Amino acid sequence: MFRFLIRRLAVLIPTFIGVSIIAFAFIRVLPGDPVVLLSGERGMSPERHALIMQQLGFDRPLYIQYLDYLAGVLSGDFGNSIVTRRPVLDDFLALFPATLELSLCAILIAVVLGVPLGILSAVRRGSWLDQTIMGAALVGYSMPIFWWGLLLIILFSGVLGWTPVSGRISLLYFFPSVTGFMLIDSLLSGQAGAFKSAVAHLILPSIVLATIPLAVIARQTRSAMLEVLSEDYVRTARAKGLPPRRVIGLHALRNALIPVITTIGLQVGVLMAGAILTETIFSWPGIGKWMVDSVFRRDYAVVQGGLLLIAGIIMLVNLFVDVLYGLVNPRIRH
Amino acid sequence: MKTKLTFAAALLAATMLSGAAGAKTFVYCSEGSPEGFDPGLYTSGTTFDAAAHTVYNRLLEFEQGTTETVPGLAESWEISEDGLQYTFKLRPGVKFQTTDFFTPTRDFNADDVIYSFERQWKSDHPWNQYVAGGSWEYFSGMGFPNLIKSIEKIDDMTVRFTLNQQEAPFLANLAMPFASILSKEYADKLEADGQMQLMNQQPLGTGPFQFVAYQQDAVIRYRAHEDYWNGKQAIDDLVFAITPDASVRYQRLSAGECHLMPFPNAADVEEMKANPDLKVMEQEGLNIAYLAYNTQMEPFDNPQVRKALNMAINKEAIVDAVFQGMATPAKNPIPPTMWSYNEEVEDDPYDPEEAQRMLEEAGVTDLSMKVWAMPVSRPYMLNARRAAELIQSDFRQIGVDVEIVSYEWAEYLERSSDVNRDGAVILGWTGDNGDPDNFLHTLLGCDAVGGANRAQWCDEEFNNLVVEAKQTTDPDERTRLYEEAQVVFKREAPWATLNHSLSIVPMRKEVEGFVQSPLGDFAFEGVDLVE
Numbered sequence: 001m002f003r004f005l006i007r008r009l010a011v012l013i014p015t016f017i018g019v020s021i022i023a024f025a026f027i028r029v030l031p032g033d034p035v036v037l038l039s040g041e042r043g044m045s046p047e048r049h050a051l052i053m054q055q056l057g058f059d060r061p062l063y064i065q066y067l068d069y070l071a072g073v074l075s076g077d078f079g080n081s082i083v084t085r086r087p088v089l090d091d092f093l094a095l096f097p098a099t100l101e102l103s104l105c106a107i108l109i110a111v112v113l114g115v116p117l118g119i120l121s122a123v124r125r126g127s128w129l130d131q132t133i134m135g136a137a138l139v140g141y142s143m144p145i146f147w148w149g150l151l152l153i154i155l156f157s158g159v160l161g162w163t164p165v166s167g168r169i170s171l172l173y174f175f176p177s178v179t180g181f182m183l184i185d186s187l188l189s190g191q192a193g194a195f196k197s198a199v200a201h202l203i204l205p206s207i208v209l210a211t212i213p214l215a216v217i218a219r220q221t222r223s224a225m226l227e228v229l230s231e232d233y234v235r236t237a238r239a240k241g242l243p244p245r246r247v248i249g250l251h252a253l254r255n256a257l258i259p260v261i262t263t264i265g266l267q268v269g270v271l272m273a274g275a276i277l278t279e280t281i282f283s284w285p286g287i288g289k290w291m292v293d294s295v296f297r298r299d300y301a302v303v304q305g306g307l308l309l310i311a312g313i314i315m316l317v318n319l320f321v322d323v324l325y326g327l328v329n330p331r332i333r334h
Numbered sequence: 335m336k337t338k339l340t341f342a343a344a345l346l347a348a349t350m351l352s353g354a355a356g357a358k359t360f361v362y363c364s365e366g367s368p369e370g371f372d373p374g375l376y377t378s379g380t381t382f383d384a385a386a387h388t389v390y391n392r393l394l395e396f397e398q399g400t401t402e403t404v405p406g407l408a409e410s411w412e413i414s415e416d417g418l419q420y421t422f423k424l425r426p427g428v429k430f431q432t433t434d435f436f437t438p439t440r441d442f443n444a445d446d447v448i449y450s451f452e453r454q455w456k457s458d459h460p461w462n463q464y465v466a467g468g469s470w471e472y473f474s475g476m477g478f479p480n481l482i483k484s485i486e487k488i489d490d491m492t493v494r495f496t497l498n499q500q501e502a503p504f505l506a507n508l509a510m511p512f513a514s515i516l517s518k519e520y521a522d523k524l525e526a527d528g529q530m531q532l533m534n535q536q537p538l539g540t541g542p543f544q545f546v547a548y549q550q551d552a553v554i555r556y557r558a559h560e561d562y563w564n565g566k567q568a569i570d571d572l573v574f575a576i577t578p579d580a581s582v583r584y585q586r587l588s589a590g591e592c593h594l595m596p597f598p599n600a601a602d603v604e605e606m607k608a609n610p611d612l613k614v615m616e617q618e619g620l621n622i623a624y625l626a627y628n629t630q631m632e633p634f635d636n637p638q639v640r641k642a643l644n645m646a647i648n649k650e651a652i653v654d655a656v657f658q659g660m661a662t663p664a665k666n667p668i669p670p671t672m673w674s675y676n677e678e679v680e681d682d683p684y685d686p687e688e689a690q691r692m693l694e695e696a697g698v699t700d701l702s703m704k705v706w707a708m709p710v711s712r713p714y715m716l717n718a719r720r721a722a723e724l725i726q727s728d729f730r731q732i733g734v735d736v737e738i739v740s741y742e743w744a745e746y747l748e749r750s751s752d753v754n755r756d757g758a759v760i761l762g763w764t765g766d767n768g769d770p771d772n773f774l775h776t777l778l779g780c781d782a783v784g785g786a787n788r789a790q791w792c793d794e795e796f797n798n799l800v801v802e803a804k805q806t807t808d809p810d811e812r813t814r815l816y817e818e819a820q821v822v823f824k825r826e827a828p829w830a831t832l833n834h835s836l837s838i839v840p841m842r843k844e845v846e847g848f849v850q851s852p853l854g855d856f857a858f859e860g861v862d863l864v865e
Binding site for chain 1: 359361366367369370375377465466467468469471474475531534547549550551552553555573575576577578579581582585586588589591741742743744745746747748751761762763776782785786
C-alpha cells in the first residue's frame with residue numbers, strides 16, 4: 001500500500017508542472033490583453049499601454065514571467081489580481097468554502113439518491129420503475145443548468161414562495177465569517193433563525209448542481225450492478241438460498257461500487273464546471289463565478305492561479321479516490 | 335478579502351437586528367462586485383456606485399437627475415480671467431465618518447483635497463503606487479496629468495488649481511467619481527500602521543453612507559453617516575446584494591428581497607410594469623450606439639458613400655428588434671438629454687432607393703464590406719449581432735454585400751482602434767460627465783484617431799470647433815460651437831448614428847426619493863421607504 005501511495009504521489013509532480021504551464025499559457029493564448037479591457041471603449045495611447053504593461057511586468061519574455069510565477073507559487077505567492085489588486089490566494093481562500101459547501105451538499109444529494117436509484121433500476125430491470133428512473137436520469141443529464149436553475153427559482157421562489165431566490169443567507173443576518181462555511185458560521189453566530197435561513201438558501205442551488213452528477217451516478221450504478229448480478233458467484237449465492245437482500249446488498253453491491261467510486265471521484269470536475277453556472281444564477285459567492293469573470297477581464301494572475309489551485313484540488317481528490325479504490329479492490333495496488 | 339469584522343461591528347449588527355425595530359434597511363440588488371473601494375483606481379460604474387456615490391463626496395457634485403454641476407465639498411469657486419486658475423472655497427464643518435476602524439479628529443480641509451489629487455498625479459507620491467501596478471485610469475484618461483500645473487493650499491479652507499491650458503469641462507470633471515475626496519488623516523494613519531492597502535478595502539469619506547463590511551461577491555453593507563453635512567439619510571442601513579443575473583434580480587425584486595435593481599432584461603419590462611408591487615422609472619440614457627466607417631479607407635473616405643449607406647439603415651427596426659422599443663433612433667452623436675443637443679439637425683431619411691442612386695453616382699458598384707458586431711451586451715447596444723444582421727439585410731437591398739465579423743471583446747476593442755482596420759464597426763459610448771466634449775472631442779476629435787475615434791475621422795472644420803469649445807468658458811458660446819459641430823458631423827457622416835437606449839429602473843412601490851441619474855449612476859442619497 002505504501003509503495004502504491006508513493007507511486008501515485010510521484011505522478012502528481014509532473015502533472016502539477018504540466019498544469020501550471022497550461023494554466024499560464026491558456027489565458028495568454030486568448031487574444032486581447034487586460035490593459036486594453038481596462039480602458040474599455042475609450043481606448044488608450046500605445047505609450048500608456050506599454051507603460052502599464054511594463055508596470056505589471058508583462059513586457060518581459062514569457063519564460064521569465066513563467067519562472068517568476070512558478071517561484072512565487074512554490075513559496076505560496078500566487079500573485080495579485082490585475083483588476084482588484086488583491087492577492088489571488090486570499091480571494092481563493094475567501095471564496096472557496098462557499099463552492100466547497102455547495103459542492104459537498106450537491107455530491108451528498110447525488111450519492112444518497114443516485115446509488116439507491118441505480119440499484120433499484122438494476123434489480124427491477126425493464127420494469128416501468130427502471131424506465132422512469134433512467135428516463136429521468138437522461139433528462140437530468142441533458143438539462144441546461146442555467147435554464148433548470150431559473151425554472152426552479154420561478155416555481156419554488158416566485159410562485160410558491162417556499163425558498164429564497166438567491167444568496168447564501170438572508171440579508172437580515174450579519175455575522176463575522178469564521179470558517180467560511182455558512183452552515184457552520186450560522187450555528188456559531190448564535191443568531192436565532194440564521195441556520196434555518198442558511199439551509200433554506202442551500203436547497204435550490206444544491207439540487208441544481210446535483211442534477212448532472214445524480215444522473216451519471218444513477219446510470220453508472222445501474223450498469224455496474226447489472227454486470228455484477230450476471231456473475232457466476234451471484235448465481236451461486238442465490239442458489240445457496242441466501243435472501244435476495246443479502247445477495248444484492250452485500251455480495252453484489254460491494255463489487256458494483258468499485259466503478260461507482262471512480263465515477264463519484266470524476267464528478268468533482270463536473271461539479272466545478274457546474275458551479276460556474278449555478279453560482280451565477282444563485283448569486284453564490286464562490287470560485288466558479290470568480291474564475292469566469294477573470295477570464296473575461298483577462299486577469300492573468302487570477303486565471304492562472306485559480307486554475308492551478310482548482311487543478312490541485314481535483315488531483316488530490318483523485319488521489320484520494322485512487323487510494324480508496326485500492327482499499328476496496330486490493331488487486332489495483334499491484 | 336475575507337471579511338474581518340471587529341467585535342464592535344458584530345455587536346452593533348446584533349443590536350441593529352434585535353433592538354432597533356424601526357430601523358429602515360434599503361436593499362439594492364446590484365449587478366456585480368466592485369473591483370475595489372478606491373474610485374480613483376477603477377473605471378467601472380459598478381465600482382463607482384459602491385464606493386464613490388456612497389462613501390465619498392467631491393468638490394462639485396452633479397445635481398441629482400441632471401448633468402449640471404452644483405457645489406459639493408467646495409462651497410463656491412472663482413475662475414480667473416484667463417480661465418487658467420480655479421480657486422475653490424471649501425465648505426466648513428464637514429465631518430468625516432466615524433467608523434469602528436477609524437475615528438477622525440478634525441473636519442475636512444484643504445489638505446484632504448490636495449492629498450486626493452496629488453496621489454493620482456505625482457508618481458513620487460507615497461500613495462501613487464500603494465497598490466502595486468495600480469493605475470489612475472480616469473485621471474489620466476481625462477488628461478489631468480498634462481492639464482494640471484499646480485494645486486496649492488491658499489489657506490485651510492481655500493485651494494487653487496492652476497491649469498496649463500484652458501479646459502472648459504474641468505469643473506464637470508471634478509464632479510466625476512475619480513475626483514472623490516479622501517481623508518488625509520485616515521491616509522496618514524494607514525501609512526503609519528503599514529496598512530495602506532486598507533484604503534482600497536475599508537473606505538472612509540464624507541459621503542451620505544459609511545462603509546460597514548464587504549463579503550466578497552455577496553454583500554456590501556453601509557450605514558447612514560450620522561453627521562453628514564447634507565443631513566442624515568432617512569434610511570438607516572444600505573445593503574448592496576450582489577446578484578449578477580438579470581432574471582434572478584427580477585425574481586428577488588418581486589419576492590421583496592430587494593427594493594431596487596439595475597439593468598433589467600428588456601423582455602421583462604412589460605411584466606414589471608404590470609406588477610402592482612413594482613414601479614418602473616425610465617429615462618433616455620446618456621449614451622449613443624453607432625456604426626463607425628473607417629473614413630481613411632476607400633470607398634468610405636467619400637462622404638457621399640457614407641451618407642448613402644446611412645440612408646439604407648432602418649433604425650426603427652433595430653430599436654424594435656434589439657431593444658423591444660426601449661431606445662430611440664439617434665440623429666446626433668450626443669444624446670438628447672445633453673445640453674447643446676442640436677434639435678435643428680435633420681436625420682438622413684430612410685430611403686433605400688435614393689441610397690442606391692447615390693452609391694451609383696459615387697461610382698461604387700458591387701461593394702462588399704465588413705460590419706463588426708461587438709460580442710458583448712452593453713447598455714447602449716444589447717445585441718450587436720442582431721443589429722448587424724439587420725444592417726446586413728438593409729445593405730443587401732441596395733446591392734452592398736456585408737460580411738459580419740466579431741472578435742472576443744478585448745480583441746475587438748484593440749482591433750477596431752486600428753487605423754488600417756477594414757469595414758464599419760458597431761460600438762457606442764456612455765457619457766462620463768455630461769459634457770458634450772466627452773462625446774464630441776473624445777470620440778471624434780483628431781487626437782483620438784487610432785484610439786477612441788473608431789471612424790479614424792479627422793475633419794479640420796469639426797476639430798477646430800470642438801477644440802475651441804473646450805477652451806471657452808462661456809456656456810452660450812460653447813453651446814453655439816457644439817451645435818455647429820453637430821451640423822458638420824451630420825454633413826460628413828463619419829458614423830451612422832444608431833440609437834440612444836433608455837435606462838430602465840424597476841423598484842418596489844414603497845421606494846421614495848430615488849432620482850434616476852442621466853449618467854447611469856445608482857446613488858441612494860435621499861432615498862426613503864414609505865409603507
